Amino acid sequence: MTLSQPAKRYGVIGNPVAHSRSPAIHEAFARQAGITLTYERICAPRDGFAATIGAFFSEGGAGLNVTVPFKEEAFRLAEGQLSQRAAMAGAVNTLWMEQDTLHGCNTDGVGLLHDITRLGHAPKDRAILLVGAGGAARGVVFPLLEAGCARLHIVNRTAEKAQALSQHIIDHAPESVGRVTAGGLDHAKGPWDIVINATSSSLTSAPPALPGRLYAAGALAYDMFYASGPTAFMRQAQADGAGTVADGLGMLVGQAAASFAIWHGVQPDTVPVLETLRNALSEP
Numbered sequence: 001m002t003l004s005q006p007a008k009r010y011g012v013i014g015n016p017v018a019h020s021r022s023p024a025i026h027e028a029f030a031r032q033a034g035i036t037l038t039y040e041r042i043c044a045p046r047d048g049f050a051a052t053i054g055a056f057f058s059e060g061g062a063g064l065n066v067t068v069p070f071k072e073e074a075f076r077l078a079e080g081q082l083s084q085r086a087a088m089a090g091a092v093n094t095l096w097m098e099q100d101t102l103h104g105c106n107t108d109g110v111g112l113l114h115d116i117t118r119l120g121h122a123p124k125d126r127a128i129l130l131v132g133a134g135g136a137a138r139g140v141v142f143p144l145l146e147a148g149c150a151r152l153h154i155v156n157r158t159a160e161k162a163q164a165l166s167q168h169i170i171d172h173a174p175e176s177v178g179r180v181t182a183g184g185l186d187h188a189k190g191p192w193d194i195v196i197n198a199t200s201s202s203l204t205s206a207p208p209a210l211p212g213r214l215y216a217a218g219a220l221a222y223d224m225f226y227a228s229g230p231t232a233f234m235r236q237a238q239a240d241g242a243g244t245v246a247d248g249l250g251m252l253v254g255q256a257a258a259s260f261a262i263w264h265g266v267q268p269d270t271v272p273v274l275e276t277l278r279n280a281l282s283e284p
């Protein structure tokens with residue numbers, strides 16, 4: 001007689017979280033790897049994140065992805081056991097228990113780099129414009145710099161937030177002085193090789209108020225937001241002459257793959273999972 005191990009329990013925690021595609025992604029990765037697991041959506045009360053994750057892990061939960069609005073709270077709760085990526089980003093999207101201690105990492109930057117590279121626009125030696133200075137932008141700035149971009153210019157509707165993010169980078173990586181600059185949206189003057197939209201403006205179906213002529217020949221316009229069709233930012237970029245436009249579905253799959261690798265020690269193949277997800281998103 002063989003005794004099978006109970007399936008390990010994983011999930012994504014946020015508020016709201018009903019829209020999350022993480023269960024389908026992790027279940028597909030698990031099928032690839034021959035791993036049995038459960039992966040659920042957990043909606044925590046906005047003032048009840050710590051209690052909810054405490055209950056999850058004390059009941060034997062193995063790992064959690066964290067989404068809006070809890071990434072910064074997750075960072076605080078895992079303080080002391082943070083990966084370097086999470087420590088630099090000030091935000092955590094991947095939690096797990098090791099020797100009864102909560103650990104945290106941020107895989108958003110890895111997911112973005114993975115997808116930009118898949119699209120043939122690896123950041124090395126490129127001039128990059130990053131639009132937005134919220135949690136998603138914080139998660140990707142250090143990975144972009146580490147990937148060797150020539151220049152990183154951060155612009156935001158509230159210019160002071162872009163300047164504060166730029167200062168945060170320089171405080172942690174003083175060698176970035178001169179390579180990292182910041183300003184308001186009207187200080188985005190091109191041309192840029194890669195323009196990344198890390199604002200939530202696409203939620204309102206309106207692009208950020210950027211000036212025209214942003215794109216160098218063949219440049220990539222990347223929207224972290226994703227939808228069934230081209231986003232407002234993608235349409236704006238196409239009209240402004242971007243060579244390639246893409247949404248953030250590949251980043252979503254890439255960040256999930258990096259979380260999966262942390263939890264299970266297996267690097268999944270993102271290509272078929274992205275294809276399935278894209279088809280599902282396009283269905284009416």
Ligand code: NAP
Nearest residue numbers: 132133134135136157158199200201208224225248251252
């Ligand atoms: P956040 O922390 O709330 O930050 C929002 C950012 O958007 C701020 O910079 C804000 O500017 C700006 N913004 C909002 N509305 C705007 C508008 N109408 N025009 C110009 N700027 C506007 O949000 P976040 O967590 O950084 O998320 C940002 C986006 O990234 C969301 O769409 C999210 O879905 C996406 N995301 C995708 C992935 C992925 O895997 N694909 C991962 C993470 C995030 P102010 O500072 O001026 O308010």
